Amino acid sequence: MFSRALKPVVSVAAQNGAKTFSTTSEMQIKVAVLGAGGGIGQPLSLLLKHNPLISHLALYDIAPFTPGVAADLSHIDTPVKVTGHKGPEQLGDALQGSQVVVIPAGMPRKPGMTRDDLFNTNASIVRDLSLCIASHAPEAIVAIITNPVNSMVPITSEIMKKAGVYNPCKVLGVTTLDIVRSSTFVGEINGDDPRCVKVPVIGGHSGITIIPLLSQSQPPCKLKDPEKIDTLTKRIQEAGTEVVKAKAGFGSATLSMGYSGARFTNAILRGLKGEQNVSECAFVKCNLSEAEYFATPITFGKNGMEKVLGYGKINDYEQKILCAAMPELLKNIKKGVDFVKKYDK
């Protein structure tokens, strides 16, 4: 086994400004990826294998080839230990001792589907995984990628409440891809390096509930014409559909989501390690709006979400699209909550 001292790695952590440690870091962090064999799970796990803040990566999937994915990744020369776990009987082992659980398990869209069309299949997957998290890793920070995120976060939260282990700071919906896309598109328009562009995206993660705050772009977005701003806003809202159409029946965004999931996980890990002022947007429980859950900039700490930063001043256009999104967001959230209530009966 290589020692950490001998093997510094270029990582997502480094790319995003985290301190990288070239010596063994004191805190051992186990991360479990549930759905690790899938289109997102595999590139996400590849990137996490390069994260110096992780000591153990547990890959879980119902797919029988999961131990093979783990064996493959384990040959990469970084110090992260990789284990593979397949089938429900091995889920407990994957979760045991995990401080962070990332969930990309579930069905992706095909052309013509909305994210809400995935609800029936993915709700029971996320419910069952959450039940197992509640019993085997009740203290873990859970990052949910599975769609529809607007409904899956309420499902996990309700399951955790029933199990008596709910901590709202530890159930986080991953919306990072909306921010990544916004930075990319604004960077292209401005002629700026997209890695230096920051655009908060609030609301939720589906269609009109995705609200990019272009007025808060840093550096400012060069578009000033309201029609062009509207076109760009709609492109960001429909960017997932753009990929679904382009993949023509072979799934949705996987590589950009793998990147985004690794970046989000890295923010959680940096918070866990005690770094200050680490922030990303996430779909979380908060009271910024009439919706119980809302995507907003947050900071991370030792317990997951540390602070809800909120979204500050928004312009009239953004206020209008936010109002238009609320009924859909409320409906998505209620659907998740009701699903768990119905399952109880």
Ligand SMILES: NC(=O)C1=CN([C@@H]2O[C@H](COP(=O)(O)OP(=O)(O)OC[C@H]3O[C@@H](n4cnc5c(N)ncnc54)[C@H](O)[C@@H]3O)[C@@H](O)[C@H]2O)C=CC1
């Ligand atoms: N939050 C976001 O921004 C994004 C979310 N997504 C969502 O992520 C999810 C996964 O997408 P892909 O990886 O492309 O799909 P995929 O079909 O390639 O992979 C899904 C994996 O989940 C596994 N799986 C199914 N049931 C499971 C269970 N009960 N336990 C463990 N694993 C299970 C499958 O075996 C498969 O390996 C979809 O719901 C998709 O809509 C996709 C892109 C962006």
Ligand SMILES: O=C([O-])CC(=O)C(=O)O
């Ligand atoms: O569009 C989809 O179904 C997958 C997704 O959430 C995204 O790419 O933003």
